[in-house]
Amino acid sequence: MELIDLFEMQKRLDKYIEENNRVERDVFREKLLALTVELAELANETRCFKFWSRKGPSPKPVLIEEYVDSIHFLLSLGILKGMEDLHEWPEGEEAEEAGDLTGLFIQTQREILNFGDRQDRASYKAVWVHYRAIAEALGFTAEDVVTAYREKNEENYARQQRGY
Numbered sequence: 001m002e003l004i005d006l007f008e009m010q011k012r013l014d015k016y017i018e019e020n021n022r023v024e025r026d027v028f029r030e031k032l033l034a035l036t037v038e039l040a041e042l043a044n045e046t047r048c049f050k051f052w053s054r055k056g057p058s059p060k061p062v063l064i065e066e067y068v069d070s071i072h073f074l075l076s077l078g079i080l081k082g083m084e085d086l087h088e089w090p091e092g093e094e095a096e097e098a099g100d101l102t103g104l105f106i107q108t109q110r111e112i113l114n115f116g117d118r119q120d121r122a123s124y125k126a127v128w129v130h131y132r133a134i135a136e137a138l139g140f141t142a143e144d145v146v147t148a149y150r151e152k153n154e155e156n157y158a159r160q161q162r163g164y
C-alpha cells in the first residue's frame with residue numbers, strides 16, 4: 001500500500017497545527033507518547049484483554065477511527081525524522097510471533113518505545129509492520145484505512161478551527 005499521499009496529507013496537517021498553536025520546539029517526545037496512548041485507546045476499544053468482562057469490542061467505525069489516530073502520529077513521527085520517503089507500507093514477519101491480539105498490542109508498544117530510543121529507519125519500519133498486523137487482525141483493508149485516515153485528517157482541521 002502506497003504511503004506517499006498519507007505522508008503529504010500529514011505534513012500539511014502538522015504544519016497547520018504547528019502554526020495554529022505556535023509550536024516552535026521539537027515535539028518528538030510528545031508525539032511518541034501520543035502514539036502509545038492512541039494504541040492503548042485502540043486496545044481498550046477492542047477489549048481483547050478484558051477477561052473480566054463479557055462486553056464485546058466496539059463497532060468497526062470506532063475501532064478504525066482509533067486506529068487511524070495512531071497512523072496520524074506514526075506518519076508525523078516519520079516526518080520529524082525525515083523518513084517520509086517510505087513510499088510503501090513495509091511488510092515483514094516480525095509481528096508473526098506476537099500470537100493473539102493482546103500479544104500484538106504488547107509487542108507494538110515495545111516497538112514504538114524502541115523506535116523512540118533508536119530513532120532509525122529499521123525501528124520505524126518495525127512499527128509499521130506491527131500496525132499492518134493489527135489491521136489484518138481487526139479485518140481492516142488498505143482501503144478502509146485510507147478512507148478512515150482521510151476522514152479523520154479532515155476532522156482534525158475542523159477541530160483546530162473550533163479551537164479544540
Ligand SMILES: O=c1ccn([C@H]2C[C@H](O)[C@@H](COP(=O)(O)O)O2)c(=O)[nH]1
Pocket residue numbers: 013014017068069070072073076152156
Ligand atoms: O501534531 C499533530 C497533533 C495531533 N494530530 C492528530 C492525530 C489524531 O488524529 C488527533 C489526536 O487528537 P486527540 O483526539 O488525541 O486530542 O490529532 C496530528 O495529526 N498532528
